[in-house]
Amino acid sequence: MAFVKISEQSSLYNDLEKKSVREILDDINTEDQKVALAVKAAIPQIEKLVTQIVERMKQGGRIFYMGAGTSGRLGVLDASEIPPTFGMPPTLVIGLIAGGDTALRNPVEKAEDNTEKGWEDLQQYNICDKDTVIGIAASGTTPYVIGAMREARKHGILTGCITSNPDSPMAEEADVPIEMIVGPEYVTGSSRMKSGTGQKMILNMITTSTMIQLGRVKGNKMVNMQLTNIKLVDRGTRMIVDELNLPYDEAKALLLLHGSVKKAVDSYRAK
Missing domain, CATH: 3.40.50.10490 (Glucose-6-phosphate isomerase like protein; domain 1)
Incomplete structure (x- = not known):
């Protein structure tokens, strides 16, 4: 057929x-x-x-x-x-x-x-x-x-x-x-x-x-996203603010230091 x-x-x-x-x-x-x-x-x-x-x-x-x-x-x-x-x-x-x-x-x-x-x-x-x-x-x-x-x-x-x-x-x-x-x-x-x-x-x-x-999302957030523009840096910073209850500027500095939300949060908590 x-x-x-x-x-x-x-x-x-x-x-x-x-x-x-x-x-x-x-x-x-x-x-x-x-x-x-x-x-x-x-x-x-x-x-x-x-x-x-x-x-x-x-x-x-x-x-x-x-x-x-x-x-x-x-x-x-x-x-x-x-x-x-x-x-x-x-x-x-x-x-x-x-x-x-x-x-x-x-x-x-x-x-x-x-x-x-x-x-x-x-x-x-x-x-x-x-x-x-x-x-x-x-x-x-x-x-x-x-x-x-x-x-x-x-x-x-x-x-x-x-x-x-x-x-x-x-x-x-x-x-x-x-x-x-x-x-x-x-x-x-x-x-x-x-x-x-x-x-x-x-x-x-x-x-x-x-x-x-494969563990690339935490909760409902893109914690491993690449920080390729201002919008994504801001989004990642706010994720860290919510997760760690840090001031915005401190959270942003932490994010830029480590390159991803997950690495920033893991590093902060490992202190």
């Missing part, structure tokens, strides 16, 4: 060019409200994947996101936010996009159609069986991603995926497939819309829950 892509089916709306701006916005919002429910339905699979990722990362494993186009960009985005948010090195969550960094801003012709290139890209990082490869593709059919996942699995590497279609070729290569069925897009086939929104939500869930499990 032929694989049917729900994400490519015709929009539930027609004559979009005849609609007013308000009608378009209301329609898009109506569709977007379906995304959170689709993600909720996928939580059992997300939980299964995160649980296995945490076990591997405690042994030195890493997460690799693989995608093309919008999906690849979202993977790179999520990976790039881990160091500043959780104070982790940039080598632990890595986003790879078909066509390389050029493809972050400009489409690279036929890059996603190369079945071998994804695994070649992964090998540059000396990937091993403690690592996890997560394919991201709304269609579930991207050759760059499927090829990488297939080879990763052959080498005993945990594989997961995020797709908007059930029973896709990509899901067949995943130990833990996450199928987020958001339905047809408002503009037919434009997977940067609901599919992209859902992918971003799931990526947030995967890395945030993983980092919490």
Whole structure:
């Protein structure tokens, strides 16, 4: 039986060019409200994947996101936010996009159609069986991603995926497939819309829950965040004020001395 892509089916709306701006916005919002429910339905699979990722990362494993186009960009985005948010090195969550960094801003012709290139890209990082490869593709059919996942699995590497279609070729290569069925897009086939929104939500869930499990959050605060601007220094200072009941200026000096809220608090308490 032929694989049917729900994400490519015709929009539930027609004559979009005849609609007013308000009608378009209301329609898009109506569709977007379906995304959170689709993600909720996928939580059992997300939980299964995160649980296995945490076990591997405690042994030195890493997460690799693989995608093309919008999906690849979202993977790179999520990976790039881990160091500043959780104070982790940039080598632990890595986003790879078909066509390389050029493809972050400009489409690279036929890059996603190369079945071998994804695994070649992964090998540059000396990937091993403690690592996890997560394919991201709304269609579930991207050759760059499927090829990488297939080879990763052959080498005993945990594989997961995020797709908007059930029973896709990509899901067949995943130990833990996450199928987020958001339905047809408002503009037919434009997977940067609901599919992209859902992918971003799931990526947030995967890395945030993983980092919490790895002890990178205390209470509800980003105690390991990088102090890369005035706003974050102020936020960190106020965390220390709340935690240690110190004057603001003293807390700020302590933070700047140690470089993170956690290190500052631990050092102060060790006196």
